[in-house]
Amino acid sequence: MALDFTFTEEQEFFRQTIRDTVNRMIMPRVKELDEKEEFPWDLWKEFASLGYLGLRHEEKYGGMGTDTITQMIFYEELARGSCGFFMAVTMQILMGTYFIGRFGNEEIKQRILVPAIKGEKIGTICFTEDQSGSDLGGTRTLATKVDGGWRITGRKQWITNGPIADFATVMATIDTKLGLKGLNFFLVERKSENRDGFVSGQRLHKLGSRCSVTGELVFDNVFVPDENFLGEEIGKGVQYAGEILNEVRVMTGMSALAIAKEAMEDARQYANNRIAFGNPISKYQLIREKFAKFWAWYEASRTFLYRCAWMIQNKIPCINECMLAKYHATEMCMYAVEEAMRIYGGNAFCTEYPVQRFWRDAKFLLYGGGTHEVLCDYLGRVFCKD
Amino acid sequence: MEIYVLVKQVPDPEAMVKVKTDSELEIENKYFTNFFDEVAIEAALRLKEKFGGKVTVLTVDNRRVDALRRGISMGADDALQFSDPALEGSDPFSIAKVLATYLKDKPFDLILAGRQAMDDDAGIVGPSVAELLGIPHVNSIIGLEIEDPKKGAKVTREVEGGKETLSCPLPALFTCQKGLYTPRIPQVMNVMKAMKAQIKKVDLSAIGLTTTDVGPHSAKIKLNRYFPPPKRPPVRIIKDDFPENVKVLVKLLREEAKVI
Amino acid sequence: MSNEIWVLAEHKDGKVKKITYELLSASAQFSKKTGGQVATILLGNNLQEAVKSLMTFADKIFLIEDPALTFYTSDAYLPSIASLINEHRPSILLGGATSTGKDLFPRLAMHLRTGYVPDCTDLSMGEDGRLTAIRPIYGGKVFAEISFSEDRPQMATVRNNTFIVDQELNKSAQVISVPFQTNHSLLKKKVLGMEKVGGEKLDISEADIVVAGGRGIKSAENFKILEELADVLNASVGTTRAVVDEGWRDQKDQIGKSGKNISAKLYMAFGISGAIHHVLGIGTCKTVVAVDTDPNALIFNYADYGIVGDLFQVVPALTEEFKKVLAEGA
Numbered sequence: 001m002a003l004d005f006t007f008t009e010e011q012e013f014f015r016q017t018i019r020d021t022v023n024r025m026i027m028p029r030v031k032e033l034d035e036k037e038e039f040p041w042d043l044w045k046e047f048a049s050l051g052y053l054g055l056r057h058e059e060k061y062g063g064m065g066t067d068t069i070t071q072m073i074f075y076e077e078l079a080r081g082s083c084g085f086f087m088a089v090t091m092q093i094l095m096g097t098y099f100i101g102r103f104g105n106e107e108i109k110q111r112i113l114v115p116a117i118k119g120e121k122i123g124t125i126c127f128t129e130d131q132s133g134s135d136l137g138g139t140r141t142l143a144t145k146v147d148g149g150w151r152i153t154g155r156k157q158w159i160t161n162g163p164i165a166d167f168a169t170v171m172a173t174i175d176t177k178l179g180l181k182g183l184n185f186f187l188v189e190r191k192s193e194n195r196d197g198f199v200s201g202q203r204l205h206k207l208g209s210r211c212s213v214t215g216e217l218v219f220d221n222v223f224v225p226d227e228n229f230l231g232e233e234i235g236k237g238v239q240y241a242g243e244i245l246n247e248v249r250v251m252t253g254m255s256a257l258a259i260a261k262e263a264m265e266d267a268r269q270y271a272n273n274r275i276a277f278g279n280p281i282s283k284y285q286l287i288r289e290k291f292a293k294f295w296a297w298y299e300a301s302r303t304f305l306y307r308c309a310w311m312i313q314n315k316i317p318c319i320n321e322c323m324l325a326k327y328h329a330t331e332m333c334m335y336a337v338e339e340a341m342r343i344y345g346g347n348a349f350c351t352e353y354p355v356q357r358f359w360r361d362a363k364f365l366l367y368g369g370g371t372h373e374v375l376c377d378y379l380g381r382v383f384c385k386d
Numbered sequence: 387m388e389i390y391v392l393v394k395q396v397p398d399p400e401a402m403v404k405v406k407t408d409s410e411l412e413i414e415n416k417y418f419t420n421f422f423d424e425v426a427i428e429a430a431l432r433l434k435e436k437f438g439g440k441v442t443v444l445t446v447d448n449r450r451v452d453a454l455r456r457g458i459s460m461g462a463d464d465a466l467q468f469s470d471p472a473l474e475g476s477d478p479f480s481i482a483k484v485l486a487t488y489l490k491d492k493p494f495d496l497i498l499a500g501r502q503a504m505d506d507d508a509g510i511v512g513p514s515v516a517e518l519l520g521i522p523h524v525n526s527i528i529g530l531e532i533e534d535p536k537k538g539a540k541v542t543r544e545v546e547g548g549k550e551t552l553s554c555p556l557p558a559l560f561t562c563q564k565g566l567y568t569p570r571i572p573q574v575m576n577v578m579k580a581m582k583a584q585i586k587k588v589d590l591s592a593i594g595l596t597t598t599d600v601g602p603h604s605a606k607i608k609l610n611r612y613f614p615p616p617k618r619p620p621v622r623i624i625k626d627d628f629p630e631n632v633k634v635l636v637k638l639l640r641e642e643a644k645v646i
Numbered sequence: 647m648s649n650e651i652w653v654l655a656e657h658k659d660g661k662v663k664k665i666t667y668e669l670l671s672a673s674a675q676f677s678k679k680t681g682g683q684v685a686t687i688l689l690g691n692n693l694q695e696a697v698k699s700l701m702t703f704a705d706k707i708f709l710i711e712d713p714a715l716t717f718y719t720s721d722a723y724l725p726s727i728a729s730l731i732n733e734h735r736p737s738i739l740l741g742g743a744t745s746t747g748k749d750l751f752p753r754l755a756m757h758l759r760t761g762y763v764p765d766c767t768d769l770s771m772g773e774d775g776r777l778t779a780i781r782p783i784y785g786g787k788v789f790a791e792i793s794f795s796e797d798r799p800q801m802a803t804v805r806n807n808t809f810i811v812d813q814e815l816n817k818s819a820q821v822i823s824v825p826f827q828t829n830h831s832l833l834k835k836k837v838l839g840m841e842k843v844g845g846e847k848l849d850i851s852e853a854d855i856v857v858a859g860g861r862g863i864k865s866a867e868n869f870k871i872l873e874e875l876a877d878v879l880n881a882s883v884g885t886t887r888a889v890v891d892e893g894w895r896d897q898k899d900q901i902g903k904s905g906k907n908i909s910a911k912l913y914m915a916f917g918i919s920g921a922i923h924h925v926l927g928i929g930t931c932k933t934v935v936a937v938d939t940d941p942n943a944l945i946f947n948y949a950d951y952g953i954v955g956d957l958f959q960v961v962p963a964l965t966e967e968f969k970k971v972l973a974e975g976a
Contacts, residue, residue, distance in 0.1 A: 010581040013455045017580075020418065021571050051574030064574055274942050347942070399903050399923055403787040411788060421904055479756060504903060506783050508764050509748055513720075514756035522721060522834045525749040528897065540838070544898055545745040546849035547658070548842045550717070554835045564904045565890075565897035606761030610791040615782065615929055621936070623952045631953050632963040635935065636971055638951060643933040645855075645912040646879070646968070 005303070011073060018077035021050065026081030033082045033211040034357055039164055040211055043085065048119025055093050057101050061109055062117040068247070068313035072306065075251045079258035083361035084211035086255055091160045091212075092116060094251060096123030098244050099169045099185050099230040108187065108227060112167055121166040126156035126217060127241075133158070133367070134374035136171070136241065137179040141219060143172035143186060149225040152186060155201065156217045163203050163215040166190050169230060170198075170219065171237060183237035187228040188219065196223045208360030242319055246312055249322040249369045253305040253329035256365050257298065260336035263358035264294050267340035270347075270355075281343070290339040297332040305329055320382060323375050330365040330372065337362040387439040387535050389430040390492075392485060392499040392511065393423040393457055395450035399504060408611040419456040422500025424569035426562040429530055430498050431461045431570070437535060439495075442466065444488075446481045448473060451585045459572035459580035470589040475602035478506070482514035484600065488593045490519060495535050497559040501526045509561065516559035523559040524552060528566050532556075648734060649682030649775055652799065653704070654727070654741040654750075657688070660695045664811065664852065665742035669804060670703040671812035673740065676771040682737065684817070687730065689723055691716045697821060707819045712826035717837035718746045720753055725828050728757055731799060737775050739799040744851070747803040760797040766804045767909070767930050777802065785903045785926035805930065806852050807909040843898060847882045849906075850899060855881035856910040856931075858901060859889065860924075862917020862938065862957060866894035871958070872916065875965045878972065884908065886924050902927035916957040920945030937961075 007015070025047060033040055056071050057063030066074075071093075079086045100113050100123070115121040132138035141154025152172055159165070167189045173182035191197035201216030231240060268291065271282035281287050304325045311318040337359040341348040344355045351357075366372055397403060401416040430441045442464040443457030454465035468484050476484075489497065497516070502509035509525070516523035528549065529542030538555040544563060572580070590597065598604065624631045624638075639646045651673040656663040666686070673684045685706035688696060691713050700707055708730055714722050727750075731739065739754075741747035743765040755762030767789075768780035777800040779792045794800040850856050857879070859872050869883065876883050885895040887902055901908055902924040913931040917938060918924060925948045928934060936949035937960050946952045953960055 009451075013452055014577065014581055016418065016452060017456075017459060017572060017577050024571060049573075050571060054574070064578055066578075269944075270942065273944060273947065352940075397784065399785060399926070403784040405788055411784075477761075478752075479761075482756065504785060507781075507785065508752075510752040510755075510762065510764065513749065513753040517753045517756040523749075523753065524835065526745065543745065543749075545840070546852055547844060547847070548840050549898075550840050551838045552719070552835050553838055563897075564900075606755070606759075606795045606797055607763055608793050608795065610778065610793050613789050613791065615786055615789055618934070618948060618950060621946045621949045621952045623941075623946070623954060628955055628959055629963045631955065632960060632967050635951055635953060636964065636967045639912065639933070639935070640971065643912070643950065645933045646972075 005306075007069075007073075011070060014070060015073045015077055018074055019080070022077055022081045026085060030082050030357075031354070033084060035210075037205070037210040039088065039213045040085065044088070044119060047085075047089070051117075053089070053092050053119050054117035057097065057113065057117060061101075061113050068309050069306065071247075072250060072254050072309040075254040076258055079255035080262055082211055083255065083259065083364070084209040087160050087209050087212040087364070090251055090255075091124055092119070092122065094247060095125040095244065096161065096165075096169065098125070098247075099240070100167075100187060102240075103185075103230040103232070104187065105227050112187070112189075116167075122161050122164050124159050124161040124165040124168045124217075126159055126162075126168050126170045128158040129155060130157055134370040136183060136238065139171060139173050139183060140176055141170065141172040142176065143174050143184060145174070146223070149223055150186060150229065152188060152219045152222045152224065154219050156219070158204070158214060159217050160212055160214050162217050163200050163213045165217070168198060168217060171241070174234065178235075180238040181235055183241065184234060185230040185237055185240065186224055187230055188222055188224055191222075198222060207363055208357070209364050245369060246308070246318060246322040249326035250305055250308045250312065252365060252369045253301070253308075253326045256326075256329035256333035256362070257302055257305065259358055259362050259365075260294065260298060260333040263337045263340040263355060263362075264291065264298075266355060266358070267343040270353075271343050274345075287343060290343060294332070294336050294339065297328075297335065301325070301329040301332045320379065323370070323379055326369055327372060327375050327379070333362050333365055387433050387437045387495040388493055389433060389439065389441045389496045389498065390489060390494055391423065391426050391430050391441060391443045391457065391462070392497065392515070393427065393443050393445050393453040394420045394500075394503045394505075395445070395447065395453040396420045396503050396505040405612045405614050409609065411612060417450060417452060419453040420500050420503050421569075422502065422504075422562055422564065423453065424456070424460070424500075425564060425566050426498035426500050427457050427460050427462060428567040428569040429560075429562055430496070432567065433496070433532060434461075436532075440464065444468070444485060446473065446484050454585055455580040455583060456572075458583050459577045460570055461572075461576055465583065465585055467585050467587050468589075468593075469587055470597075470600075472590055472597035472601050475605070476600045477605035477607055478508050478510035479514055479606050480600040480604055482511045482518060484590070484593070484595065485511070486515045486518035487595055488588065489515070495556050496539075497521075497557070499559065499561045501561045501563045512559055512561040519559070521557050521559060522554050523561070524554060525561045526563040527560045528563050530560065530566060648736055649680045650734065650736040651677055651682055651684050651738040652731075652736040652740070653684070653686045654739065654747070655686045655688040655696070655700060656742055656744060656746055657690060657693070657696045660692065662696050662699050663742065663744075665744065665804070665806050666700075667703060667811040668807075668809040669740045669742070670700075671815065672769060672809040673738075674703075674812065674815050674817075676738070676769075676777075679771055679773050680737070680775045682775075685736070686819075687727060689715045689726065701819045702817050703815050704819045705817055707821045708824055709821055710824045710826050714828070714830060714833060715826065717840070718750070719833070719835045719837060720750050721833045721835050722828060723750055724754055724757060725832075726824070726826060727754060729827065730824060731758060736799045738771075738777055739801045740769075741801075741803045743803040743805045751801055751803050755801050758797075758799070760799060760801060761794040762801040762803075763792050763794075764803050765907070766802050767808055769802060769804060769808075776800075782907070782929060786907070786929035787926065805907065805909045807854065807911060807932075843896060844882070847876070850882045850884040850901060850908050850910075851906045853882035853908075853910055855879045855912045855914075856884045856901070856908055857881050857914045857916070858884035858886070858918060859916045859957070860886040860918030861888045861892075862919075863889070863894075864917075868958075869895065871961045871965070875961055875968070878965050878968045881912075886918055886921070888921075915945050915949070916961060918945050919943050920948060
């Protein structure tokens with residue numbers, strides 16, 4: 001029996017627990033979080049106290065050490081709530097602490113990872129710059145080897161949790177001429193009285209996911225000691241980036257599933273209720289087709305994403321699969337939120353109804369983990385065996 | 387304190403429940419732990435935090451044990467599932483018999499249950515268990531104070547038009563109503579513990595009951611049929627402008643509906 | 647075994663509750679089929695007034711008076727009722743689906759080893775004296791028709807406002823005083839006090855008319871306009887889970903799945919969106935009115951009459967209009 005699509009009873013229980021937690025802790029505040037456009041410290045502390053920030057880290061640092069499928073169940077359920085809060089939490093759980101958990105020495109783990117899992121320190125990861133995003137080879141932030149450590153200079157943009165981050169995993173090149181081969185990761189902390197570090201630049205205001213705070217981080221010849229180099233050897237950064245991006249892409253796909261489903265379930269309730277020409281509009285074929293199409297794409301997407309999760313868990317190479325699944329899930333989600341808007345008719349344009357929030361929130365999916373233009377160019381090239 | 391909590395997994399209030407045939411329902415696969423039972427678990431855990439002791443959750447269900455896992459994830463120490471093919475088709479009185487038979491030899495200070503299960507909405511099992519055990523019970527409590535378990539409890543229950551406070555010796559059984567406490571959200575460590583927990587099963591023979599003690603033939607009440615709720619005719623929206631619409635509504639309530 | 651039908655009478659401050667009259671009226675109808683007598687059991691202290699008001703509704707009144715019965719407790723009520731039943735073996739025992747009925751009946755049924763159906767919204771009786779009960783389950787998403795085994799009495803509790811009170815029964819009851827036999831040392835529970843909440847208003851589960859406000863009311867203070875409307879209609883004020891969770895109203899006023907089911911003659915919802923939790927609690931109300939600004943609010947699916955409009959405009963206007971027409975009618 002090699003092919004098995006069932007979740008275990010334990011996984012179902014875990015899903016139910018997260019669902020219930022989201023329903024009670026986050027759902028009642030979704031609208032407020034979106035409108036305020038501030039990082040919700042009270043919710044963060046309350047949520048962190050439950051312990052989920054250690055989802056994928058070792059138990060000896062306060063983590064849960066769960067497998068990939070369990071993590072993806074968590075992401076899928078968490079994303080039903082506030083999309084902004086989801087971004088802040090997944091940054092902390094996955095991208096912001098990944099390299100520290102994997103390559104940090106014991107002192108760094110005790111000092112950074114343990115409080116990060118408790119939610120007391122906020123972490124982030126820095127890929128994007130003004131001239132490079134999905135094009136990692138264009139990274140210009142420079143790491144120069146000096147006696148006992150490195151000096152890092154550059155500006156990183158679009159940094160989720162950036163304005164409130166205590167520490168960051170920074171992608172920098174040791175030589176811009178090396179392209180992808182020059183990339184490496186470094187741990188940098190925020191500048192303080194007794195430590196050199198990064199400072200915050202401009203904060204961005206976003207269309208959606210508005211309670212996660214996003215902004216620029218500035219690295220002005222920052223010194224970090226040798227142990228802050230995160231990796232086994234110099235030059236392997238691009239390989240590590242590929243590995244973490246598998247998880248990031250499936251995780252992003254999970255949020256696409258959640259947003260799409262929430263939007264369409266909301267639209268279903270509206271369509272069953274909204275009367276036009278004497279009938280609920282869900283009685284009309286053109287409306288029904290939207291639901292059918294969504295449903296087909298959604299189920300395909302979900303199956304594909306969990307297959308990718310299973311491949312990651314079983315250490316089967318799956319870079320292309322994860323890209324494809326993220327691409328598919330995101331496009332499915334774009335369809336869902338767009339059609340949900342249309343089902344709502346003119347009411348979609350009013351902020352009184354939640355459907356516009358799904359539409360706004362969903363847009364971030366197009367950029368996180370690589371723009372679709374870059375992804376598709378790459379995937380097309382692979383397919384054509386170019 | 388030694389506390390037992392009676393729990394049940396029930397369809398989520400949002401779940402679709404429809405009549406399939408006279409004797410069969412179609413229930414959407416969305417279940418959760420009965421909300422009032424979670425309130426009871428919360429009450430038990432608070433007493434344990436105050437006095438020490440042990441909280442055990444019990445369910446009589448051949449299939450679903452999620453309510454037991456929920457109990458453990460909230461902080462209960464132990465969980466037991468009563469399951470036996472002969473239990474199929476049992477009425478609430480038989481369920482009570484199973485629970486009381488197990489509990490009668492156990493030392494305990496308190497049994498807590500939800501006000502009612504959000505499926506059959508009956509509220510029979512709790513008071514019936516108390517009757518079989520010969521201990522006092524109070525239904526639908528919204529307040530619970532225990533200073534010294536040996537001296538009994540002070541409980542408040544909702545009555546029409548007021549709140550009644552009673553003193554009650556322990557051991558006793560209380561059923562819990564919303565408003566007593568807000569159930570806690572489980573900590574991840576307990577969630578992991580609950581996921582890994584091996585749920586202990588108890589069948590009828592283990593507690594000395596036989597198949598004739600339970601099941602449809604010993605039921606005191608019998609289902610004749612299910613039927614869908616009566617449907618209201620479509621709403622009549624009063625489209626006149628304000629304040630004419632208010633006048634029209636009052637007229638309709640007096641002359642058409644005849645309720646004023 | 648007799649073919650008598652018994653009703654447990656409920657009273658508050660000496661006044662018999664409406665549900666008792668409803669059940670006695672229904673029992674009078676049932677008894678025509680079997681020819682049995684209708685009896686009521688009345689427990690309490692200083693019950694002269696209650697006895698008087700029940701005289702024309704029953705053939706027999708079993709009266710048990712004792713200071714220990716001033717407040718209901720199952721300890722005090724159950725042994726007396728059980729021994730009466732064991733002596734007279736009635737065919738049916740009915741009570742209200744009230745705080746007392748729901749506390750006492752399941753335990754009493756277990757004690758007597760007989761069947762009990764809670765919270766019924768209808769009862770009917772066959773020529774053979776067999777009772778059939780209708781009750782909502784799954785919060786009212788489905789109804790069940792239930793019958794009883796051969797054990798007697800057949801026990802049921804019934805929701806308020808299920809039957810019409812027949813003022814013309816014109817019976818003349820025989821009052822049978824029964825001594826309160828319970829050993830006082832067996833009374834374990836003691837009522838320490840009663841805190842009245844909501845003034846003289848009936849509980850929402852008992853009221854003929856309930857007016858309710860949801861989140862759309864926006865604050866605890868704004869419930870004042872509903873209180874004023876309720877005063878004019880002699881109604882009680884109900885609310886939704888969201889409002890109770892906000893702390894604007896007491897838990898006892900919550901209608902719906904984790905609150906109370908109501909069976910009012912008239913239910914009026916203001917600023918209530920119609921979440922499933924809430925509407926499950928109003929399924930057996932006779933006439934439902936909804937007022938909300940959102941024409942697509944789900945509540946309109948469960949209403950008989952609707953106004954799309956601002957409740958802050960509509961409620962005061964309704965209060966004035968009702969005042970006017972009720973004054974004319976009087």
